[in-house]
Amino acid sequence: MKATVVAAAAAILAGGASASRAHGHRHAHALFEKRGEAADEVCTPGCSTIYSTITGEITLLPPAPTSTSVAPEPTTTGPITVPTPIPQTCPTPGTYTFPATTIVVTETTTVCGGTPTEVPSGTHTLGGVTTVVETATTVVCPVATTETQDGVVTSVIKTTTFVCPSAGTYTIAPITTVVPTATTVVVPVVETYCPGTYTAPAVVTTVTETNVVVYCPFTSENPEPTLPPAPTSTPEEPKPEPPVETETPTPSPSPSPSPIPGPGLGSSGKLWAMTYTPFAETADGGCKSAEQVMEDVGKIATAGFTTLRVYSTDCDTLPNVGAAARAHGLRLIVGLFVGQVGCDNGNPSINEQIEALKEWKEWDLVDLCVVGNEALFNGFCSVSELTSLIGRTKSELAKVGYNGPFTTTDVVSAWTDNDVSSICEAIDVVATNAHAYFNSATDPSDAGKFVAGQLSIVEKVCGKPGYVMETGWPSAGKCNGIACAGEAEQRAAIESIERELGNKVVFFSFRDDAWKQPGDCNCEQHWGCASVWGL
Numbered sequence: 001m002k003a004t005v006v007a008a009a010a011a012i013l014a015g016g017a018s019a020s021r022a023h024g025h026r027h028a029h030a031l032f033e034k035r036g037e038a039a040d041e042v043c044t045p046g047c048s049t050i051y052s053t054i055t056g057e058i059t060l061l062p063p064a065p066t067s068t069s070v071a072p073e074p075t076t077t078g079p080i081t082v083p084t085p086i087p088q089t090c091p092t093p094g095t096y097t098f099p100a101t102t103i104v105v106t107e108t109t110t111v112c113g114g115t116p117t118e119v120p121s122g123t124h125t126l127g128g129v130t131t132v133v134e135t136a137t138t139v140v141c142p143v144a145t146t147e148t149q150d151g152v153v154t155s156v157i158k159t160t161t162f163v164c165p166s167a168g169t170y171t172i173a174p175i176t177t178v179v180p181t182a183t184t185v186v187v188p189v190v191e192t193y194c195p196g197t198y199t200a201p202a203v204v205t206t207v208t209e210t211n212v213v214v215y216c217p218f219t220s221e222n223p224e225p226t227l228p229p230a231p232t233s234t235p236e237e238p239k240p241e242p243p244v245e246t247e248t249p250t251p252s253p254s255p256s257p258s259p260i261p262g263p264g265l266g267s268s269g270k271l272w273a274m275t276y277t278p279f280a281e282t283a284d285g286g287c288k289s290a291e292q293v294m295e296d297v298g299k300i301a302t303a304g305f306t307t308l309r310v311y312s313t314d315c316d317t318l319p320n321v322g323a324a325a326r327a328h329g330l331r332l333i334v335g336l337f338v339g340q341v342g343c344d345n346g347n348p349s350i351n352e353q354i355e356a357l358k359e360w361k362e363w364d365l366v367d368l369c370v371v372g373n374e375a376l377f378n379g380f381c382s383v384s385e386l387t388s389l390i391g392r393t394k395s396e397l398a399k400v401g402y403n404g405p406f407t408t409t410d411v412v413s414a415w416t417d418n419d420v421s422s423i424c425e426a427i428d429v430v431a432t433n434a435h436a437y438f439n440s441a442t443d444p445s446d447a448g449k450f451v452a453g454q455l456s457i458v459e460k461v462c463g464k465p466g467y468v469m470e471t472g473w474p475s476a477g478k479c480n481g482i483a484c485a486g487e488a489e490q491r492a493a494i495e496s497i498e499r500e501l502g503n504k505v506v507f508f509s510f511r512d513d514a515w516k517q518p519g520d521c522n523c524e525q526h527w528g529c530a531s532v533w534g535l
Contacts, residue, residue: 083198090212098216100202105195118184119177127187128174129160130463137164143173144188171463184213204441265367265405265429266467267503273307273333274300275470275509278315281528285515287315290323296510297324303533306330309469309506311373312337313356322362333368333469333506336393338375343385350389354396363402369393370407370469374433376414387422394426407431409469412454415461424462432458433470435508436493437523440481447473447493448500455501468505471497475512475531477523485523487531494532510535 083103090096117126129143139162162172177185200216207214266272276296278288288296297308308330310317318334325332336353345351357369371390375381381389386408394406405428412432414420424430434454436447451471459466473493477485497505512528 083200086200086216088214088216090207090214092210093208095204095206096214098200098203098205098214101200101216103198105198117187118182119179120182121179123176123178124185125174125176126185127189128171130169130171131162131164132169136166138162139164139170139172141172145173145175201446267306269304269306270498270502271304271306272503273309273506274305275506276300276308276310276321277509277513278317278320279513279515281511281514283514285513288320290316290320293320294324294327297321297330298328299530299535300510301328301330303530303535307333307367307506309333309335309370311335311370313353313360318356318360318362322360322365325365326362331367332365333370334366335370335373336389338372338380338389341380343372343375343381343389354393357397357402358400361400361402363404366402366404368405368407368429369397369402370409370431372408372410373469374410374414375408376418376420377411383418383420383423387426390423390426405429407467409433412457415458420461424464427462428464430458430462430464430466431469432466433508434468435471435473436497437473437480437483437485437521440483442483444473444483444489444493445496447471448496448498451497451505452500455504466504468501470508471505472508472527472529474521474523474526475528476526477518477521480521485521485526490529491532494529 083105086098086101088096088098119126127144129141131139131141141160141162142157143160144157158173160173162170164170175187179185203216205214278293280286280288280292300308308321308325310321310332312335322332324330334357336350336357338347338350340347340349343350371393372381372386375386376383390406390408407427407429408423409431410433412434415430415432432454434451436442436444436450439450442450451468455466455468473490474485475487475490479485494507497507507529509527510530512526514525516524518524
């Protein structure tokens with residue numbers, strides 16, 4: 001049975017179809033509609049795990065519902081007491097409507113929830129709590145696990161004391177499962193809900209397969225996130241003899257901790273970054289002069305942005321944008337763009353960009369290096385090729401002094417539909433491009449919730465902090481369902497995104513791009529959003 005996650009009023013094509021668009025000229029971007037969840041693969045370090053059970057009622061995972069109706073009507077089972085994703089079964093292909101559901105939580109509640117994850121055949125290690133320590137440390141935290149009694153599997157929350165012998169990244173109490181064929185498993189997770197009102201919006205979605213289970217997550221009307229309790233840790237001291245009932249995971253080497261991103265990554269204010277390409281706003285899209293770039297960057301700085309994201313090194317991007325950023329006190333996200341099939345040394349564009357970065361090397365301005373923009377989604381790189389390219393770029397730039405964080409950015413489906421464990425190991429933070437306009441069930445006023453949902457999914461894939469490298473809304477073009485393009489709609493969408501998570505997103509883009517093809521949406525030339533901030 002196939003499982004699909006539908007978040008924040010998003011209509012998902014369960015058969016795997018994706019809506020896409022292409023930004024032409026030197027760079028190609030593709031967007032999406034399909035979304036899902038995936039759990040990250042983990043490594044169990046050589047530490048002792050001591051379990052002590054929290055007393056209280058065991059919380060059962062919500063069972064997958066069944067339906068006997070002939071017409072395509074979704075079904076749900078069981079009472080809903082906390083805002084966990086609602087599982088609903090679509091027995092036959094067709095269009096389904098899921099009504100809105102609202103739950104009010106009156107006090108902080110911690111429960112054992114379940115995350116649906118589709119896995120291929122084989123042995124999988126899933127779930128657990130991932131933590132990074134800088135020295136020998138004992139970590140105490142709640143974890144979700146399963147117990148089997150009389151053949152019935154239930155999920156429970158336990159407190160675990162986890163002894164980490166040295167610095168490294170550790171996953172505490174993961175669960176190992178063996179599946180003979182590709183299937184959807186529900187991974188128990190600790191979920192804490194703060195007091196407030198939670199809503200699963202009404203959703204209309206079309207499915208193309210039989211027996212598709214759709215999960216409809218809730219969104220909170222509270223401004224504060226609802227996170228599980230943070231692990232507590234204490235410096236390592238001489239350890240007493242453990243109790244008789246202990247579990248010792250199979251030892252394996254402890255990976256080295258990833259570099260910690262500098263203070264410039266993200267923003268403490270309302271705004272973080274804007275994408276910027278030094279191409280003229282004309283039909284031929286020539287290169288802007290250094291003076292024009294300086295003027296543009298000055299305007300972006302006055303709006304309160306702290307950072308610029310550039311995609312590549314052409315059009316004298318590094319010297320001109322770098323000089324303007326320095327003059328106006330802005331930071332940079334630099335990039336290596338893959339615009340055609342081939343991620344190896346045989347791609348001359350990649351070699352030229354790496355050499356340009358090495359020659360420029362003004363690393364005091366740089367907060368992040370993005371290797372590839374939707375390279376997986378567009379089929380320009382395989383997972384192994386992109387992993388290798390990230391490693392090569394790290395090595396080359398380290399030779400000339402850059403030791404900051406690296407990432408790659410892609411649409412959610414590229415992260416969830418591939419085994420990206422090697423990429424997760426190669427990057428320091430995870431990143432996605434999320435454009436709510438290409439989801440036909442998202443109103444502009446809900447764009448922020450949509451983008452936040454996309455980011456949450458991607459963060460779970462690698463278990464690392466995440467950022468949105470592209471998000472925005474077109475000021476002109478066709479309607480895509482209830483997602484209509486227009487100046488008022490663009491303003492509403494961008495204000496929604498800024499309220500929800502403006503300090504973790506890069507807005508796309510500064511000005512309209514007359515040199516692009518209009519595309520099927522007739523919108524590709526109209527993503528410039530500077531006017532929203534009066535620029």
